[in-house]
Amino acid sequence: MTRVSDLEREATARRLQEAYAEGRLALDEMGQRLELALTARTHADLAPALADLPAPAQPEEVEIRVNSGRIKRTGLWRVPARLRVVSEYGRVLLDLRRAQIDHDLISIDLALSYGSATILLPRTCTADADAVNIGYGSLTLKTSSLRTPGSPHIQVSGTLPYGRLRIRHR
Numbered sequence: 001m002t003r004v005s006d007l008e009r010e011a012t013a014r015r016l017q018e019a020y021a022e023g024r025l026a027l028d029e030m031g032q033r034l035e036l037a038l039t040a041r042t043h044a045d046l047a048p049a050l051a052d053l054p055a056p057a058q059p060e061e062v063e064i065r066v067n068s069g070r071i072k073r074t075g076l077w078r079v080p081a082r083l084r085v086v087s088e089y090g091r092v093l094l095d096l097r098r099a100q101i102d103h104d105l106i107s108i109d110l111a112l113s114y115g116s117a118t119i120l121l122p123r124t125c126t127a128d129a130d131a132v133n134i135g136y137g138s139l140t141l142k143t144s145s146l147r148t149p150g151s152p153h154i155q156v157s158g159t160l161p162y163g164r165l166r167i168r169h170r
Helices: 006-021 027-039 043-050
Strands: 061-066 070-073 082-087 091-095 105-112 116-121 126-134 138-142 153-160 164-169
Touching: 006 027, 006 043, 027 043, 061 070, 082 091, 091 105, 105 116, 116 153, 126 138, 126 164, 153 164
Parallel strands: 061 082, 070 091, 082 105, 091 116, 105 153, 116 164, 126 153, 138 164
Antiparallel strands: none
């Protein structure tokens, strides 16, 4: 039997809260299932909490593509679960500090031939760039790469043959 993690318990609790908001569970039933989910030790203990609920909708994927311009997302915007950014010669700025982040795990895939990218994170976010391949550029990661339960985590991947990537708070 495989033990469940805190992140799995929290994801189950969120799904139960969504089911309650959708009218699929009564308040007392949601309370019982939350207690079951939060005290589960194994996947077998966790499964009954979601057994008769439909699977959540598949997370969306968004692709932004530009040849030689600038991609800039700042202010209030909704961050998708998966974001792919493609640019031949442009610069990319993704400012998540005021963005609406609905997912625990955000995947950002960068395909930048000669450009640079800056990703600005809220203080509560963590990030890793372990899957980024940089040729003649640089990578600066000024945030924790260790996931924190209950906080969004940004997973950055992709290729920047001649580019620069900066990920930081502020």
